[in-house]
Structure formats: structure tokens, C-alpha cells
Amino acid sequence: MEGLKAALKKEARAVKLDFAELKSGGFIKQIQKDLFTVRLRCPGGRLTAEKLRKAADLADRYGRGEVHISVRQSVEIPYVNYRYFEAVAAELKAIGWSVASCGPRVRVPTACAGCAYNPNGLMDTQEVCLEVDRRLFGTPTGHHKFKVSFSGCPIDCFRTREMDLGFQGIVEPKLLEELCNGCELCVKACEEEALRMVEGLPARDEGRCTGCGDCIKVCPVDAMVVARRGWLVRAGGKHGKHPLFAYEVANYVPQEQVFPLIERTLEWYRGCGEGRERLGATIARLGLERYLDEVIRPLPVEVIDDPRERRKFYAGGNLYGGA
Amino acid sequence: MPGAISMAGLDLRGVLCPENFVRTKLALEEMEEGEVLEVILDDGEPMRNVPRSLKAEGHRILQVQRLGDKAYKLKVLKRDRGAHG
Numbered sequence: 001m002e003g004l005k006a007a008l009k010k011e012a013r014a015v016k017l018d019f020a021e022l023k024s025g026g027f028i029k030q031i032q033k034d035l036f037t038v039r040l041r042c043p044g045g046r047l048t049a050e051k052l053r054k055a056a057d058l059a060d061r062y063g064r065g066e067v068h069i070s071v072r073q074s075v076e077i078p079y080v081n082y083r084y085f086e087a088v089a090a091e092l093k094a095i096g097w098s099v100a101s102c103g104p105r106v107r108v109p110t111a112c113a114g115c116a117y118n119p120n121g122l123m124d125t126q127e128v129c130l131e132v133d134r135r136l137f138g139t140p141t142g143h144h145k146f147k148v149s150f151s152g153c154p155i156d157c158f159r160t161r162e163m164d165l166g167f168q169g170i171v172e173p174k175l176l177e178e179l180c181n182g183c184e185l186c187v188k189a190c191e192e193e194a195l196r197m198v199e200g201l202p203a204r205d206e207g208r209c210t211g212c213g214d215c216i217k218v219c220p221v222d223a224m225v226v227a228r229r230g231w232l233v234r235a236g237g238k239h240g241k242h243p244l245f246a247y248e249v250a251n252y253v254p255q256e257q258v259f260p261l262i263e264r265t266l267e268w269y270r271g272c273g274e275g276r277e278r279l280g281a282t283i284a285r286l287g288l289e290r291y292l293d294e295v296i297r298p299l300p301v302e303v304i305d306d307p308r309e310r311r312k313f314y315a316g317g318n319l320y321g322g323a
Numbered sequence: 324m325p326g327a328i329s330m331a332g333l334d335l336r337g338v339l340c341p342e343n344f345v346r347t348k349l350a351l352e353e354m355e356e357g358e359v360l361e362v363i364l365d366d367g368e369p370m371r372n373v374p375r376s377l378k379a380e381g382h383r384i385l386q387v388q389r390l391g392d393k394a395y396k397l398k399v400l401k402r403d404r405g406a407h408g
Contacts (some may be wrong), residue, residue, distance in 0.1 A: 183386070185387060188366075189370075189374070189375060191371065214371075217379070218374050219378075220383055
């Protein structure tokens with residue numbers, strides 16, 4: 001790596017390489033000498049046709065005519081010689097695009113389709129994901145990477161349990177008893193078997209209800225309605241060689257508290273984190289209570305602080321050997 | 324519903340999702356607003372999925388009747404898409 005850095009510095013004078021651009025990441029060194037993978041910035045995995053065409057075009061002219069779609073929704077162009085970084089960056093900039101980041105920064109946030117068009121979606125994941133990208137992408141954390149994802153519903157396609165901060169759409173149903181006709185379609189719709197008929201009306205087992213809203217969606221007389229809608233927030237997860245499942249820390253968080261929550265978490269992590277640890281390790285070291293007390297409780301959100309409340313969100317199986 | 328006409332039903336027992344929904348939807352498309360379609364569905368996945376999809380299409384389930392252990396008969400009121408918000 002030292003030899004490459006020296007060579008790059010020498011080249012930089014010649015090719016006027018923007019080192020800031022290089023250091024921000026988005027250019028990932030490959031095995032092959034001088035070759036890098038260009039990681040494009042694709043928040044929420046949504047690209048215009050124009051950007052898609054540009055990626056194909058760049059792959060043809062600077063790569064080897066192919067792209068790789070990363071697990072975190074990025075379109076990546078492998079086999080690009082570092083001599084072309086400036087040209088690639090300029091072409092991206094010309095259409096209002098840029099590369100992603102690596103290193104100890106807020107990464108490109110990821111998201112599912114959300115309620116904009118997915119019938120299961122309970123919250124607009126794409127809108128908030130784009131805003132997180134606009135406002136927080138690339139923010140240095142002082143420690144390690146920071147990944148944020150948005151899942152529109154409890155199916156949790158965007159694996160909020162594996163994120164430093166994950167936001168998962170959730171609703172709280174309520175029954176308008178006078179409108180209920182006892183048809184039991186809500187009981188049928190519920191995959192958690194959280195509803196059963198009691199004296200002609202559906203009664204909910206809160207310990208089983210995951211807030212998916214299927215009962216609300218099916219009710220033919222709109223007796224089952226949304227009492228509250230928001231984000232179930234998870235903190236401290238990570239994937240990698242030593243995965244951690246995140247903790248559910250707040251519920252029904254309204255849209256306007258998303259940024260305060262992320263920004264307070266980043267500030268806390270920046271201040272309390274040590275070395276190259278992820279947020280989850282900081283929480284493990286200092287205790288979840290401290291994170292809840294210092295970050296979540298001061299916000300006007302519903303805190304989840306009872307481990308039993310979290311238990312209903314867990315599946316069985318091999319939870320990485322933990323409890 | 325005044326003036327509603329009950330049509331011959333669709334027996335969709337043994338028909339898997341989403342074919343059961345699609346056939347119901349197509350049958351409803353052939354009908355007039357205000358007419359009622361009877362549909363028999365298996366318990367389980369069909370009953371979990373089809374009623375919700377019909378509601379999303381704008382139709383209204385008027386009645387749900389259990390048929391033994393394994394099936395349900397629904398009475399579905401056809402409503403024109405967009406007419407009811």
C-alpha cells in the first residue's frame with residue numbers, strides 16, 4: 001500500500017488527482033495492480049434511467065463492460081484504472097452524481113420500496129432515505145462506518161437488525177367496536193395469530209402483534225384502523241465476522257424525530273466511542289441504558305426499555321450464540 | 324344493499340394464490356357496480372390474502388360465512404374502481 005500511495009502522489013501531480021475525492025472513498029482497491037472498483041452512490045437503491053445508462057457507459061469506457069450490484073444497493077464498476085478517477089468523477093458530477101464512501105463515515109443509506117408503491121409498506125422509506133443521504137452521507141464518525149437502513153414494514157427487507165441505526169415501519173391498530181360486524185377477516189389475515197374473537201369482537205394479544213397492519217388492510221368496514229404509525233428504531237447492529245443484532249430502542253417514532261435521533265446518536269457515538277469500534281460495541285461496553293438515557297429519553301419519542309417488549313420481535317434459531 | 328343481484332358463485336377451493344384473486348377480480352370486472360359475487364375460498368393463505376386484495380381493488384366484502392372446517396364463502400359487492408375513494 002505504501003508503494004501505491006507514493007506512486008499515486010507522483011501521478012497526482014501529473015494527472016491532478018483530487019485526493020479528497022479519493023480519500024472520501026468510493027474507489028475500492030482491487031487485487032489487480034492499479035485497478036479499482038468504483039462504488040456509485042445509489043441511496044435507497046433507486047436510480048433514474050439516465051444514471052443507469054451513465055453507469056453502463058462508464059463501465060464500457062473505463063471498466064470491462066460490466067457492473068456489480070452490491071448487497072447494499074450500490075452499482076459498482078470494477079476494473080477501473082486509477083488514472084481515470086478524475087475523468088469518472090467529472091462525468092458523474094456532470095449529471096449530479098457521485099461515488100459512495102468508505103472509511104469511518106456515514107455510508108449511503110439503504111431502503112426498500114416503502115409505501116410509495118408497495119402495498120405492504122407502512123412508511124415512506126425512499127423519501128427519508130434520500131434526505132438522510134443528502135444531509136448526512138459522508139459525515140465522519142471518528143470511529144468506524146455507520147450504516148442506516150429503512151424497511152417499510154415488519155417484513156424488514158432491509159435488515160434493520162443489522163444496522164447501526166435501523167428504521168422499520170410499524171402501525172398500532174385499534175378497533176372501532178361500533179363499526180365491527182364480526183366477519184373475522186382480521187383474525188384470518190393475522191399471521192401472528194394475535195387476534196381472536198371474544199364475545200363477537202376481535203381481541204388483540206399485544207405480546208404477539210408485530211404492528212404489520214394486515215388486520216387494518218383487510219377490514220371491509222374500516223372498523224380496524226390505524227391508531228399510530230411510525231418507525232420502530234433499532235440501534236447497535238452490525239454484520240461482518242462478528243455480527244450483533246440491534247436493540248429495539250424506540251417505537252412509533254414520527255418522521256420529524258428521525259433526524260434528531262440519528263444526529264444525537266452520531267454525536268454520542270463520536271464522543272463515547274473508542275478507537276475503531278462500531279456503535280454496537282460502544283453500546284455493549286457502556287451499557288444500553290446509557291445510550292437510552294443520553295440519546296433516546298431526551299427525545300419526544302416512546303422509549304422501548306423493557307427487554308420483554310423486545311422479545312416478541314425475535315425469531316428463534318441460532319442467534320449467534322447469544323441469549 | 325338495495326337492488327343488489329346475487330350472481331352464480333366462484334368455487335375456488337384448491338386454487339392457489341394469486342390465481343384465486345385474479346379469477347375473482349376478472350369475474351368482478353364482468354359485473355355491474357352493485358352486483359354481488361359469491362366466492363368460496365380455502366382457509367389459510369387464500370383467506371389471508373384474497374379479501375385484502377379485493378378491498379384494495381375497491382370492492383366490499385359484505386359477508387363471510389364459514390363452510391365446515393376448511394373453507395369460507397364470501398359475498399363480494401362489486402364497486403367501480405375510483406368511485407369510492
